[in-house]
Amino acid sequence: MTDAAAQTLSVVVEREFAAPPEKLWRALTRPHLIEEWLMKNDFAPDVGHRFNLRGDWGGVLDCEVLVVEPERTLSYTWNFAHDDPAYALESVVTFTLTPTHAGTHLRMEQAGFRPGQKQAFGGARVGWTQFLAKLDDVLARPD
Template sequence: MTEKRAVVVEREFAYPPEKLWRALTQPHLIEDWLMKNDFKPDVGHRFNLRGDWGGALDCEVLEVEPPHTLAYTWNFAHEDAAYQLESTVTFTLTPTSAGTHLRMEQSGFRPDQKQAFGGAHAGWKQFFDKLDNVLPRA
């Protein structure tokens, strides 16, 4: 079996976990920081994330534990196997004295997916910057 790699991005937010939870689970807020979607926080719900680049991710909710843990698949089908991605994104929210520590782990990158791995690492940091701007109205 091939070893899989994971991207982990962590950040402190000056908001309570409940506010972050809303931004992670309400479709109109998800659209503002991540992508257009038809998300519902129900285990087993299948949904799509649609990017400005014209592509779509096929996802399925795996875990919902408000306001602590949210996990879903993050799969990208492509005719070129090098670009296909089957991964899982897990958000873990931990209350802190100043707000919330958010940890995002996207696991499932094959060793030959260096470009996707690097893109995810940079992309999640940008998504978190956008998330920070969405939180005041979450």
């Protein structure tokens, strides 16, 4: 582990969903569904694909797909450019899906918060909890 990596923090949120992994995977990888629970986007589940997430608050996140293991793991960069280093963020979001007897366990980790980014870190903790609640609503709909 590098010194820089040792100094960063991660937000981890874990949830159980009553949906099977393939349904959860669709909600994580189809742009129209991502927009319903996360943000507007031009996502494609292809390693190396660069895309943007556009928040209702006017911010744009620059992202690149790093890992695609269908119905198992999805990882992408989550970068926000800002003049103030307290708000600029270079991080990686990783979703890990594990089948369970009742559906799917989802582990979301956003890694890369620097110690001085307390507001961004706290915002991510609250934000991901809200995003995943919206994801639950998307998954609750019949196919």
